Amino acid sequence: MITLVILALVGLFLMIAGLFDISRKAVFGVAMTGMVAALAGNLYMWDKVPMAYFNRMILIDNYDVAFITAVLGVSMFLFLLSENYFGKIQNYLTEHYALYMFSLVGMIAMISFNNLVMLFIGIEILSVSLYILAGSEKNNLSSNEASLKYFLMGAFATGILLMGITLIYGASGSFYLSGIEQYFTSGNELSPIAYIGMFLVLVGMSFKVSVAPFHFWTPDVYDGSPTFVTAFMSTVVKIAGFAAFFKLFYICFSSVIHYWVEVVSVLVILTVTIGAMTAITQKSVKRLLAYSSVSHAGYMLMVVLVGADADNLMFYVVAYSISSIVAFSVLMLVQEAAGNAEITSFEGLAKVNPLLGFAMTVSMLSLAGIPLTAGFMAKVYILTSVFNAGHGIVVLVAILTAMVGIYYYFKVIIAIYFKTATEERKLFTYNSSSLFKIVLFIGIIAIIVLGICPDIIHNLI
Amino acid sequence: MTIDIIFKLILIASIFGLSLVTAMYSTLAERKFAGFFQDRLGPDRAGPYGLFQPLADGLKLLTKEEIIPESANTFLFLAGPSLAMLTACMTSAVIPWGTYIEVDGHKLPLQVADINVGILFVFGVVSLGVYGVMIGGWASNNKFSLLGAIRGASQNISYEISMGLSIIALVMITGSLSMREITDQQSGFHGMNWYVIKQPLGFLIFLICSFAETNRTPFDLPECETELVGGYHTEYSSMKLGFYLFAEYINMFISSAVMATLYFGGYNFPFMHDLGLSQNVVAMLGVGALFIKILLFIFFFMWVRWTVPRFRYDQLMRLGWQVLIPLAILNIIITGGVVLFFQ
Amino acid sequence: MDKMFYFLAFLAILSALMVVLVKNPIHSILYLLVTFTSITGHYILFNAQFLAAVNFIVYMGAIMVLFLFVIMFLNLNGETEPQKSTLVKFAGVISGGLLLLVMVASFKKAVTIPLNTEVDTQIGLIKNLGMVLFKDYALPFELASVLFLVAMIGAVMLAKKDWK
Numbered sequence: 001m002i003t004l005v006i007l008a009l010v011g012l013f014l015m016i017a018g019l020f021d022i023s024r025k026a027v028f029g030v031a032m033t034g035m036v037a038a039l040a041g042n043l044y045m046w047d048k049v050p051m052a053y054f055n056r057m058i059l060i061d062n063y064d065v066a067f068i069t070a071v072l073g074v075s076m077f078l079f080l081l082s083e084n085y086f087g088k089i090q091n092y093l094t095e096h097y098a099l100y101m102f103s104l105v106g107m108i109a110m111i112s113f114n115n116l117v118m119l120f121i122g123i124e125i126l127s128v129s130l131y132i133l134a135g136s137e138k139n140n141l142s143s144n145e146a147s148l149k150y151f152l153m154g155a156f157a158t159g160i161l162l163m164g165i166t167l168i169y170g171a172s173g174s175f176y177l178s179g180i181e182q183y184f185t186s187g188n189e190l191s192p193i194a195y196i197g198m199f200l201v202l203v204g205m206s207f208k209v210s211v212a213p214f215h216f217w218t219p220d221v222y223d224g225s226p227t228f229v230t231a232f233m234s235t236v237v238k239i240a241g242f243a244a245f246f247k248l249f250y251i252c253f254s255s256v257i258h259y260w261v262e263v264v265s266v267l268v269i270l271t272v273t274i275g276a277m278t279a280i281t282q283k284s285v286k287r288l289l290a291y292s293s294v295s296h297a298g299y300m301l302m303v304v305l306v307g308a309d310a311d312n313l314m315f316y317v318v319a320y321s322i323s324s325i326v327a328f329s330v331l332m333l334v335q336e337a338a339g340n341a342e343i344t345s346f347e348g349l350a351k352v353n354p355l356l357g358f359a360m361t362v363s364m365l366s367l368a369g370i371p372l373t374a375g376f377m378a379k380v381y382i383l384t385s386v387f388n389a390g391h392g393i394v395v396l397v398a399i400l401t402a403m404v405g406i407y408y409y410f411k412v413i414i415a416i417y418f419k420t421a422t423e424e425r426k427l428f429t430y431n432s433s434s435l436f437k438i439v440l441f442i443g444i445i446a447i448i449v450l451g452i453c454p455d456i457i458h459n460l461i
Numbered sequence: 462m463t464i465d466i467i468f469k470l471i472l473i474a475s476i477f478g479l480s481l482v483t484a485m486y487s488t489l490a491e492r493k494f495a496g497f498f499q500d501r502l503g504p505d506r507a508g509p510y511g512l513f514q515p516l517a518d519g520l521k522l523l524t525k526e527e528i529i530p531e532s533a534n535t536f537l538f539l540a541g542p543s544l545a546m547l548t549a550c551m552t553s554a555v556i557p558w559g560t561y562i563e564v565d566g567h568k569l570p571l572q573v574a575d576i577n578v579g580i581l582f583v584f585g586v587v588s589l590g591v592y593g594v595m596i597g598g599w600a601s602n603n604k605f606s607l608l609g610a611i612r613g614a615s616q617n618i619s620y621e622i623s624m625g626l627s628i629i630a631l632v633m634i635t636g637s638l639s640m641r642e643i644t645d646q647q648s649g650f651h652g653m654n655w656y657v658i659k660q661p662l663g664f665l666i667f668l669i670c671s672f673a674e675t676n677r678t679p680f681d682l683p684e685c686e687t688e689l690v691g692g693y694h695t696e697y698s699s700m701k702l703g704f705y706l707f708a709e710y711i712n713m714f715i716s717s718a719v720m721a722t723l724y725f726g727g728y729n730f731p732f733m734h735d736l737g738l739s740q741n742v743v744a745m746l747g748v749g750a751l752f753i754k755i756l757l758f759i760f761f762f763m764w765v766r767w768t769v770p771r772f773r774y775d776q777l778m779r780l781g782w783q784v785l786i787p788l789a790i791l792n793i794i795i796t797g798g799v800v801l802f803f804q
Numbered sequence: 805m806d807k808m809f810y811f812l813a814f815l816a817i818l819s820a821l822m823v824v825l826v827k828n829p830i831h832s833i834l835y836l837l838v839t840f841t842s843i844t845g846h847y848i849l850f851n852a853q854f855l856a857a858v859n860f861i862v863y864m865g866a867i868m869v870l871f872l873f874v875i876m877f878l879n880l881n882g883e884t885e886p887q888k889s890t891l892v893k894f895a896g897v898i899s900g901g902l903l904l905l906v907m908v909a910s911f912k913k914a915v916t917i918p919l920n921t922e923v924d925t926q927i928g929l930i931k932n933l934g935m936v937l938f939k940d941y942a943l944p945f946e947l948a949s950v951l952f953l954v955a956m957i958g959a960v961m962l963a964k965k966d967w968k
Binding site: 011058091092095098115117128131132138147 | 951960
């Protein structure tokens with residue numbers, strides 16, 4: 001609760017600060033301080049008795065604390081690697097920061113919701129901020145396109161989600177998770193509208209976390225948005241989205257899992273397959289990462305499919321987010337130097353700038369799921385639990401597509417190490433401060449450490 | 462029961478008639494006052510002092526040729542003025558015209574419908590008023606009409622916001638949205654506990670906004686003849702034009718009535734309970750008092766029209782968004798503080 | 805009351821269909837207006853006066869005016885509407901039909917529950933609504949203000965000219 005209030009107040013404060021002429025560093029400092037304070041307030045709740053606030057609108061237990069920590073930690077990590085993005089913003093700098101703060105508010109409401117109204121409002125705050133951020137490069141046509149597409153599709157999905165919530169309310173008579181859970185576990189015959197409501201909610205949530213076949217917006221939106229926003233959307237937002245998705249399905253609908261387990265397995269299979277297959281033909285690393293995020297969404301959805309083991313989800317989102325952010329931050333630098341995000345722009349990066357090349361390689365290995373990286377352990381945990389739950393086919397498809405994934409992730413690595421850069425490219429300078437290098441280095445260490453001793457965060461909840 | 466229904470029907474008919482007659486004679490009054498302000502006579506040929514002038518005007522409008530432009534959308538072209546007239550007449554249903562009269566032991570309130578969200582109803586109908594202008598302007602298929610319609614729409618929406626905010630401050634004091642309850646609350650202190658004393662700023666904002674909402678000078682940009690020929694009613698003729706013009710006067714009458722009710726005590730008049738008169742007489746005097754207040758407001762509308770020049774469009778928008786809305790929010794904050802302090 | 809409900813429901817569905825079926829976008833908007841009017845009527849039948857008034861003001865008085873506003877500028881006509889290919893139409897019919905099938909199947913299974921007559925008919929009045937909104941739902945209510953603030957920032961950021 002205190003986390004939510006702090007972030008909202010920091011957002012407001014930043015907006016007012018925009019009226020005065022304050023330096024970029026100060027704005028960044030205020031935002032970071034706010035996030036650190038929020039994180040501290042959040043960690044204070046760890047291992048306490050679950051606390052309910054405001055007439056049980058939100059309920060905070062260890063699950064929520066863990067995921068809120070993940071969201072805040074990952075966004076701080078991303079912010080520390082962001083100087084190039086924020087340095088280039090000419091207008092409305094403080095408003096950009098405020099939007100990020102408010103979107104964090106939305107995510108926290110989404111994660112810690114105990115009432116579907118809170119879930120809905122959280123999703124909306126987050127989505128509206130993202131629509132704006134996606135279009136924040138006003139002179140870039142593809143950014144405009146991304147914003148508009150995201151907005152139209154998102155509004156449509158919100159409508160479906162809301163319709164689902166309404167129908168569930170109509171059947172169960174409650175917006176509270178406990179009330180809905182009671183309705184589904186009561187053993188009475190369920191009202192037909194409860195099923196429709198459940199599936200509409202499934203569709204709405206699937207859209208928000210870009211699960212196939214509701215992923216069509218993802219490549220265009222991720223490709224068109226400013227790269228930093230793409231990184232934000234594909235990591236932080238995904239954590240929050242899946243935290244809410246899992247919580248809703250785990251608490252409310254797990255007692256009727258036999259009604260939706262096939263549907264979700266099909267979604268999982270579709271998602272991992274489509275994500276991997278379409279990524280093969282991509283020439284742009286940004287688009288490749290967009291499709292890779294779709295295919296990773298499939299893995300995260302497997303946790304919902306099993307209906308237990310929040311630990312695995314937690315580990316997966318953290319491993320995926322750190323790897324992605326390292327990849328995106330290298331991409332941002334390369335994109336700025338080369339002017340585009342093509343794979344060819346990465347050719348010979350290892351010679352020109354070894355640190356960036358190495359960072360990109362480690363993150364690609366982790367995203368592909370090669371042993372000794374965090375991504376590998378994350379996949380092992382999830383696939384084991386899915387296999388134990390008896391979904392052999394899902395595991396089989398997932399392993400096959402992961403092999404396909406190795407192909408396209410290695411395309412980038414090959415470009416970095418085994419191709420030589422053109423003469424012109426050798427002269428590129430990659431503007432990175434020492435802070436950036438240190439944080440990037442920490443990211444690499446984190447990926448490897450999590451791959452070797454995953455118990456640091458696994459089994460926490 | 463039957464007496465209630467019959468009474469309601471009579472009441473509806475008489476309110477309808479009264480608003481039409483008032484609107485009719487407002488047109489005459491407007492021209493007379495214009496004459497007075499410009500040091501000339503005004504209409505004085507039809508009947509004594511020109512009293513039959515509105516009838517002559519009406520007859521003229523009715524007998525003129527009906528012209529519907531070939532490229533216009535006929536249905537919407539006809540719907541425009543009808544909607545304008547409809548929305549103008551709807552508001553009068555919730556205004557309390559008097560306390561109540563006693564017939565045969567029945568208490569008959571002088572109000573068509575006392576719904577407990579009366580203010581919101583008024584506000585809703587006012588916001589619908591823009592449809593008549595927009596549809597008419599678009600259906601005419603004329604650039605000037607369209608420009609007038611768009612001006613009307615944006616002006617109405619902009620000023621609705623500050624109007625709503627000024628009402629919120631009032632509602633914070635009254636604690637009720639029912640027009641009758643609000644009026645009754647103002648009967649204290651010998652019938653002079655008017656809300657204009659507690660809400661001077663709110664009243665001022667409401668007043669300015671009602672000028673904009675009724676498209677009256679200085680905010681008559683949707684129909685400003687120097688730039689847009691006739692604005693949204695450029696293509697209209699005969700009684701359809703008459704409806705638009707008439708709707709404006711009815712709107713003026715209704716918004717005067719709303720202002721009188723909300724801020725000037727409605728049917729309350731000084732010493733209404735101290736004179737020892739019977740209920741029916743007091744009720745009738747109350748109706749009279751309300752009408753005097755309304756007529757004063759109508760006079761004020763006309764006075765402003767012939768005194769103040771028209772705003773430029775950007776000035777209009779700046780006034781609405783950068784002056785009135787912040788002022789209205791300030792008013793809400795102050796009101797909230799005071800209410801909290803005296804609690 | 806029952807007859808009133810069926811009349812309003814019929815009107816709402818008919819005009820909602822017309823929104824989709826008519827060619828002229830302005831007519832669509834006007835039919836949507838009729839739909840909203842009948843929904844307002846439903847709220848009144850529920851004795852939810854505040855909702856009725858707010859639906860009236862916000863949807864009919866403000867949002868639909870903005871719709872009209874924008875469409876008047878766009879000058880859309882029936883002729884300029886893009887034609888879909890046969891394949892798309894076919895796919896649309898199939899998926900729409902499937903959805904209809906599911907809906908009909910589930911409503912066929914639905915049982916009519918006797919009306920709960922003990923519902924508090926005063927719940928829709930503004931006093932009770934205010935109590936619920938500011939006591940039980942205080943947090944969502946306040947967070948909704950963050951949502952609108954975000955939307956406002958967006959309007960300013962995306963619509964205003966850059967100055968540097």
